[in-house]
Amino acid sequence: MRWYLKLLPILFILLIWQIASVLINNAFILPQPLSVAAVLSNPTADILGSGSIFDNAILSIWRVILGFGLAVLCAVPFGIIIGRYRLIEELVNPVIQLFRPIPPLAWVPLALAWFKIGLASIVFIIFIGSFFPVLINTIDGVRRVNRTWIETAAIYGAKGWKLLAYVILPASAPIIWTGLRVGFGVAWMCVVAAEMLPGTTSGIGYLIMYSYNWGQVQVIVAGMIVIGVIGIGVDVVFRAVEKRKFQWQEMNR
């Protein structure tokens, strides 16, 4: 399909939005597209003394990098160990299954009790949210490494870290990467939600909540668009790397 055809649905939504906003004629319920565009066109302008969209978005990204990075640092090594050793997997699997279905936001009260309001509790929520997708994909990826690949490596005397670095990791990398992509998506949702908690004073989630209190609906919508665009942008990067680096996986069978 030609790329510009894909723009049609978006133009259609803009059109409906424009018509609806004119009909409703109440900026506190639905602002006009142009007023949102005005906010977006000036992303570094301060908004009611709580910083600019740009600054707050950077802050949110920074929080996600912290929480997500920590989750990856823990989940990948842990997942490799679980995926490699059957016994450990059987041992910890019930615990994973128990914790996995708890939504990250259900951890909020506990996070506040432990870390108080602030960076630590937000990072903790993000950590919890992205830990499980990364962990589960890592376990799955490591466990699904073709047995012949491992035995071939054994034939040539590879064991320990060499087996890990030259066979296990590259072989499971595509599935682990998918885990990172999903995990980042969850992390991004978590940061926005966590920043809406009372007591937070910065971040893109805070900004749209704050704008609600001041009746600045056009800022809310602009913030939502920024959240969406950043989410898509990161996903595109993940997919591009996947396509370049892990092409062999699709071609292999």
Add this chain to the structure above:
Amino acid sequence: MTVTISRVGKVFASRQGEPLIVLDDLSLTIEKSELVCILGPSGCGKTTLLRMIAGLDHTTSGVIDVDGVAVTGPDPRIAMIFQEYSLYPWRTVRANVEFGLQMRGIPPEERREIVDRNIRLVGLEDFAMSYPYELSGGMRQRVAVARALATDPAVLLMDEPFGALDAQTRNRMQKELLRIWEKTKKTIIFITHSVDEAVFLADRIVVLSPRPGRVDVIYDVNILRPRDRTSVEFAKLRRDVLELIDRLEERQ
């Protein structure tokens, strides 16, 4: 190098409690530079035997040694080629051939020359930078052969290496293998389901009996190479071996 298999047995613990005797008291000596094909009805433990020689499985009883030194695990003197899916798809042909050398800690400058030589040996110079998924099945097995030869093992174990190839490619690969074997003079232990393949390749054909596997008959193949599949002596030996295997299958 001589591979000596003395009184080797293999018992698998089965889930139903009854232990499964796969190989029982199997003895066989394979001489240096010999090409031996192992045939037998399915389930006779051919692959298990090969895996034990490779050091991937342990013997339950008995000893396997190479030139008097027992095999206790994967051994640099021995390389194994699997039926399929043994190449690393994220590595180019070059990098695959290089793999064993890399694992053995050979320095990169030294590797390059060895890799080049072995890629040339299997005739894949033009595909050195290709990925396995860009190659045909026959070419992939050539890469596997080159990778094994690169580490310069004395013994080459091949577990139905051409089993997944079409008939035409298979015949071509057999000729290739003979050429490489005559050039490198490796000891080759080759497992196959195909009697035709065994008669075409082998110095000796070892036929295993059904479970528990032991050596049933050993044929010396005294047909001059290059062997003509349409010759009378070829056809006769092929028929004899086929009949034997049929009888063994029935006994099962």
